[in-house]
Amino acid sequence: MDVEKIMLDLEKKHPGEVEYLQAVREVLESIEEVYNENPQFQSAGIVERLIEPDRVLTFKVPWVDDNGKVHVNLGYRVQFNNAIGPYKGGLRFHPSVNLSILKFLGFEQIFKNSLTTLPMGGGKGGSDFNPKGKSNTEIMRFCQSFMLELWKLIGPETDVPAGDIGVGAREIGYLYGMYKKLAREHTGVLTGKGVNWGGSLIRPEATGFGTVYFANEILKNKGMDFKGKTVTVSGFGNVAWGAVQKVNELGGKVVTLSGPDGYVYDPEGITGEKVDYMLELRASNQDIVKPYSYEFPNAQFFENKHPWEVKCDVALPCATQNELNKEDAEHLVNSGCICVAEGANMPSTPEAIEVLQEAKVLFAPGKAVNAGGVAVSGLEMTQNSSKLNWSADEVDARLHKIMADIHSACVKHGTDAEGYVNYVKGANVAGFLKVANSMLDLGVV
Numbered sequence: 319m320d321v322e323k324i325m326l327d328l329e330k331k332h333p334g335e336v337e338y339l340q341a342v343r344e345v346l347e348s349i350e351e352v353y354n355e356n357p358q359f360q361s362a363g364i365v366e367r368l369i370e371p372d373r374v375l376t377f378k379v380p381w382v383d384d385n386g387k388v389h390v391n392l393g394y395r396v397q398f399n400n401a402i403g404p405y406k407g408g409l410r411f412h413p414s415v416n417l418s419i420l421k422f423l424g425f426e427q428i429f430k431n432s433l434t435t436l437p438m439g440g441g442k443g444g445s446d447f448n449p450k451g452k453s454n455t456e457i458m459r460f461c462q463s464f465m466l467e468l469w470k471l472i473g474p475e476t477d478v479p480a481g482d483i484g485v486g487a488r489e490i491g492y493l494y495g496m497y498k499k500l501a502r503e504h505t506g507v508l509t510g511k512g513v514n515w516g517g518s519l520i521r522p523e524a525t526g527f528g529t530v531y532f533a534n535e536i537l538k539n540k541g542m543d544f545k546g547k548t549v550t551v552s553g554f555g556n557v558a559w560g561a562v563q564k565v566n567e568l569g570g571k572v573v574t575l576s577g578p579d580g581y582v583y584d585p586e587g588i589t590g591e592k593v594d595y596m597l598e599l600r601a602s603n604q605d606i607v608k609p610y611s612y613e614f615p616n617a618q619f620f621e622n623k624h625p626w627e628v629k630c631d632v633a634l635p636c637a638t639q640n641e642l643n644k645e646d647a648e649h650l651v652n653s654g655c656i657c658v659a660e661g662a663n664m665p666s667t668p669e670a671i672e673v674l675q676e677a678k679v680l681f682a683p684g685k686a687v688n689a690g691g692v693a694v695s696g697l698e699m700t701q702n703s704s705k706l707n708w709s710a711d712e713v714d715a716r717l718h719k720i721m722a723d724i725h726s727a728c729v730k731h732g733t734d735a736e737g738y739v740n741y742v743k744g745a746n747v748a749g750f751l752k753v754a755n756s757m758l759d760l761g762v763v
């Protein structure tokens with residue numbers, strides 16, 4: 319495989335789609351060796367077929383605000399690959415959403431979903447709609463208008479969306495309500511549903527819990543655990559919240575949270591009512607973390623700074639893509655950080671990953687670490703198909719096992735001659751092999 323030539327061709331076809339090109343390059347560089355060892359992949363054009371989405375659907379989303387003003391947003395669904403199951407992946411509502419971001423997320427989702435061992439293909443969607451500052455009725459009208467187009471493209475055996483940034487339980491409710499009305503059926507077409515109408519227990523916590531289960535496996539593999547460890551976390555959303563809770567349960571101390579306005583440092587640890595306060599902050603729709611430092615006076619706020627300058631043993635980036643750069647990685651290495659596990663999707667830049675790996679920091683990528691969210695989505699689909707609800711303990715036990723199995727797959731495919739586990743390589747190779755072998759079986763379609 320000639321990675322440079324493939325990337326050059328892809329760049330010509332999709333100029334300026336930087337996040338998408340970044341995600342594809344990382345995977346190709348990791349799988350190059352195993353690809354070259356298996357000439358059947360080359361002759362079936364697996365890479366050429368894998369790096370382009372099956373289809374990209376865009377649509378107009380008109381809606382009316384509370385003052386009667388008409389707005390028009392763009393809606394998207396990227397159906398990337400369905401070799402191992404129906405397209406599956408979240409919806410992101412954020413003003414930064416564009417095709418490059420959704421294609422990177424959809425591409426990553428293929429390998430992440432493959433790693434879960436559940437039958438799910440990869441997809442992603444969303445809109446450039448900004449939920450910040452919108453009223454509840456505006457959010458509802460937007461979701462209804464969005465679903466008026468999306469419902470024709472999805473189905474419980476075709477494509478199953480869920481949440482991501484800006485799409486949580488409330489939005490899934492409004493989207494599902496409209497789908498149910500249009501399709502005249504009550505099926506598992508979305509995941510992250512409310513528990514009263516088909517949702518799974520533990521889904522809200524799953525990404526954050528899974529992130530910490532994975533990080534704990536990394537530590538365990540080196541004879542360590544979370545007890546007494548200082549942990550820095552970025553973000554203060556859905557993923558960060560679950561991660562903070564689980565780190566506390568395992569005996570670690572979380573000292574930071576962050577938002578787009580900067581980070582808060584709380585040397586006493588973010589526990590108890592402070593974790594609940596994080597949810598309140600998030601629900602305020604203002605999306606800033608500064609108020610945390612007014613509420614809890616021992617905490618300090620650092621405007622427009624990243625939490626990676628704080629000394630820690632473990633760092634969990636849980637906010638957004640490319641939020642941990644080379645300089646941040648150097649800070650982490652110099653302060654003695656031993657493990658960086660990505661709760662968000664692609665939060666570390668390629669240059670940051672290089673610095674961390676060079677320093678032999680135990681670095682694990684989002685597609686392995688945060689797979690717990692979509693894994694429990696898969697378990698929600700199973701519960702919906704069988705029309706049963708499992709207990710929280712049962713879902714949590716399955717989540718735990720899935721995360722431990724993903725860790726083992728990374729170790730199997732990513733350990734080098736000196737015993738260092740390259741989790742990026744391990745996750746990409748393990749995720750890729752299942753999809754590529756399925757594509758071989760299915761013919762050129």
Ligand code: NDP
Nearest residue numbers: 482483484525555556557576577578605637662663688691
């Ligand atoms: P939330 O919307 O709950 O929280 C993310 C928030 O982080 C955004 O609203 C954004 O605010 C904020 N943010 C943006 N830039 C920064 C920054 N530089 N520093 C700190 N915060 C920032 O989203 P989730 O918690 O659901 O998602 C977080 C990450 O986890 C994303 O990468 C997502 O793709 C990933 N993920 C989510 C899963 C899920 O189940 N929800 C599953 C797996 C991965 P603003 O709007 O102001 O930019």
Ligand code: 2IT
Nearest residue numbers: 407408480481482692695
């Ligand atoms: O990035 C992700 O894995 C998600 N946003 C969750 C996707 C899902 O279908 O649950």
